[in-house]
Amino acid sequence: MSCRSPVIVALDFEQQQQALNLVSQLDPSLCRLKVGKEMFTHFGPDFVKALQQRGFEVFLDLKFHDIPNTVAKAVAAAAELGVWMVNVHASGGSRMMQAAKEALLPFGAQAPKLIAVTVLTSMEQSDLTELGIMLTPAQQVQKLAALTAAAGLDGVVCSAQEATLLKQQFGQQFQLVTPGIRPANSAADDQRRVMTPKAAQLAGVDYMVIGRPITKAADPLGALKAIVDELA
Numbered sequence: 001m002s003c004r005s006p007v008i009v010a011l012d013f014e015q016q017q018q019a020l021n022l023v024s025q026l027d028p029s030l031c032r033l034k035v036g037k038e039m040f041t042h043f044g045p046d047f048v049k050a051l052q053q054r055g056f057e058v059f060l061d062l063k064f065h066d067i068p069n070t071v072a073k074a075v076a077a078a079a080e081l082g083v084w085m086v087n088v089h090a091s092g093g094s095r096m097m098q099a100a101k102e103a104l105l106p107f108g109a110q111a112p113k114l115i116a117v118t119v120l121t122s123m124e125q126s127d128l129t130e131l132g133i134m135l136t137p138a139q140q141v142q143k144l145a146a147l148t149a150a151a152g153l154d155g156v157v158c159s160a161q162e163a164t165l166l167k168q169q170f171g172q173q174f175q176l177v178t179p180g181i182r183p184a185n186s187a188a189d190d191q192r193r194v195m196t197p198k199a200a201q202l203a204g205v206d207y208m209v210i211g212r213p214i215t216k217a218a219d220p221l222g223a224l225k226a227i228v229d230e231l232a
């Protein structure tokens with residue numbers, strides 16, 4: 001049965017054993033797991049399979065951004081791995097996103113959810129200005145979300161701060177995956193556009209990616225349960 005919790009725990013560890021020690025305390029009914037660039041580069045598909053064998057659905061967060069053919073092949077490889085969700089960068093453009101979407105058609109109902117990263121939650125206005133983007137983060141997110149929706153993807157990665165706007169514009173079916181989630185009194189770390197779990201839920205997000213507030217907690221399961229209880 002598919003997990004009903006909106007929480008996706010981000011596994012960002014140098015050591016596989018550290019991650020597996022944490023995972024052994026977690027329950028697949030309480031969260032999904034995210035494998036990103038650090039752990040996938042160290043430990044590859046076998047690590048993803050180890051998590052799946054423990055009953056967890058996996059979000060493969062490799063943020064593909066390349067020419068359409070390369071991204072299409074990479075997304076198909078993720079589908080073969082049986083992951084639940086995979087992402088690309090919306091700034092790779094419409095043709096890249098359409099190629100990714102088409103690459104998943106042969107997988108039918110078994111295809112992972114395909115979402116596009118808009119503006120990283122670690123970025124604020126000054127980071128966009130530095131890149132020559134003269135829009136606010138919310139405007140840039142909206143622009144990239146429009147391209148994503150037009151390409152037929154399932155939704156976007158954005159910050160919870162843009163959630164209300166995007167649900168109004170693109171409808172309830174357009175899935176919003178939001179990192180930058182910080183329980184009250186947690187350190188923001190390198191995140192900039194942050195929101196608490198409860199506020200994110202009220203703003204309409206579908207999935208919350210939460211790493212350090214759970215993985216670095218003295219009691220990770222307790223931290224996860226406190227968030228899940230608050231959202232129930």
Ligand SMILES: O=C(O)c1cc(=O)[nH]c(=O)n1[C@@H]1O[C@H](COP(=O)(O)O)[C@@H](O)[C@H]1O
Pocket residue numbers: 010011012036061063087117119120121122157158179180181189191209210211212213
């Ligand atoms: O695609 C992502 O998952 C992602 C997109 C984004 O805009 N911001 C962002 O933080 N992430 C990922 O979400 C996780 C957030 O982790 P914490 O900041 O520790 O909660 C990290 O693994 C990031 O790689």
